[in-house]
Amino acid sequence: QVQLVESGGGLVKPGGSLRLSCAASGFPFGDYFMSWIRQAPGKGLEWVSYITTGNTFYADSVRGRFTISRDTSKNSLYLQMNSLRAEDTAVYYCARDRAVHAFDIWGQGTMVTVSS
Amino acid sequence: EIVLTQSPGTLSLSPGERATLSCRASQSVSNNYLAWYQQKPGQAPRLLIYAASSGATGIPDRFSGSGSGTDFTLTISRLEPEDFAVYYCQQYGSSPRTFGQGTKVEIK
Numbered sequence: 001q002v003q004l005v006e007s008g009g010g011l012v013k014p015g016g017s018l019r020l021s022c023a024a025s026g027f028p029f030g031d032y033f034m035s036w037i038r039q040a041p042g043k044g045l046e047w048v049s050y051i052t053t054g055n056t057f058y059a060d061s062v063r064g065r066f067t068i069s070r071d072t073s074k075n076s077l078y079l080q081m082n083s084l085r086a087e088d089t090a091v092y093y094c095a096r097d098r099a100v101h102a103f104d105i106w107g108q109g110t111m112v113t114v115s116s
Numbered sequence: 117e118i119v120l121t122q123s124p125g126t127l128s129l130s131p132g133e134r135a136t137l138s139c140r141a142s143q144s145v146s147n148n149y150l151a152w153y154q155q156k157p158g159q160a161p162r163l164l165i166y167a168a169s170s171g172a173t174g175i176p177d178r179f180s181g182s183g184s185g186t187d188f189t190l191t192i193s194r195l196e197p198e199d200f201a202v203y204y205c206q207q208y209g210s211s212p213r214t215f216g217q218g219t220k221v222e223i224k
Contacts, residue, residue, distance in 0.1 A: 035213070045153075045161065045204055045215040057211045060117075093160055100167060102151035102208050106160040 002026035002105055004094050009110030016084050016114070022077040022094030022107055030072040033097040036079050038090035039109075046090075049079065050097050062088075084114045118143055118207050120216035128224040135192040137219045139205035144185045146209030152181055152190045155218075156201045164203075165190060195221070 008020040022034070035050035049058045049068040056068050067080040077094050091111050095103035119142040129135055139150065148168040153161035163172040165181035168188055178193040192199055200223050205216040 037215075044218045045155075045206075047206075047213040047215060050211075050213065059212050097208075097213075100149070101170075101172070102149070102163055102166040102206065103153070103161075104163050104166070104172060106162070108160055 002096075004096065004105055004107035006092065006094055006107040006110040009092065009112045011113045011115065012084055013116050014085060014114055017080070017082045018084065018112060020079040020081065020092055020094075020110060020112070022079075024075045024077065024096075027096070027105075029070075029075040033099065034068075034070060034077045035095050035097040035103060036068060036077075037093045037095055037103070037106075038088075038112075039093070040087075040090040043090075048092070051077070081112070084112075086114050088112060089114050117212055118145065118210060118214050120205055120207060120214055122203075122205055122216035122219045124219060125217075126220045126222060128222050129195055130224045131195050131197055133195050135190075135195055135199075135221055137190040137192075137203055137205075137221075139183075139188040139190070139216050141186040141188070141207060145188075145207045148184050149207060149209035150181075150183070150188045151206045151208060152179075153204045153206065154199075154201050155204065161204065192221075197223075 005023045036048040065083045069078045091109040093109045094107045096105040123138045150168045152165040155161040169181045
């Protein structure tokens, strides 16, 4: 079935790096835009980044520190996170980003904690 | 950046009652690309409505969306016990794709 599974979360010190992965299955991954969204503990949803077939877009809060990428041969989406800050602590979700149909499929999320 | 403001912050209702949730945008949402999501504790959000008024696959018809431009509404015609959750609106017509702060629908 159509599914997204995130991995790579964990505990990292401020200033450190982490790479999140999102494995897609059940649909032609290369045909779709994909997004990362995060949710700090007890807070609302914050869009982080999305990738089309050839372009990338970022929220101001992560631009220059985070890099989104995809490997169509592996049906995988990635988020390289550098220079991490305490305020980056959140559950990170990947989602299928359909131009008209919004974010119709979400993964279960992976927790990132930035703390010394 | 388009700022989305949801109201009320919390809605206290009983099962069977009608829920009306509002989402107001700071500027017009391109193509009325406004979506509504439901999120329960410990779960990922679920898409309910896209393009302001189109129901997502598998969503019960008690959920409906309306509005255009800067003012949008999610209506739940008769609340079921499983509908008590947090609801977010999101605009995806322009970048950055912003979310509202959420409305919690709680049992009265």
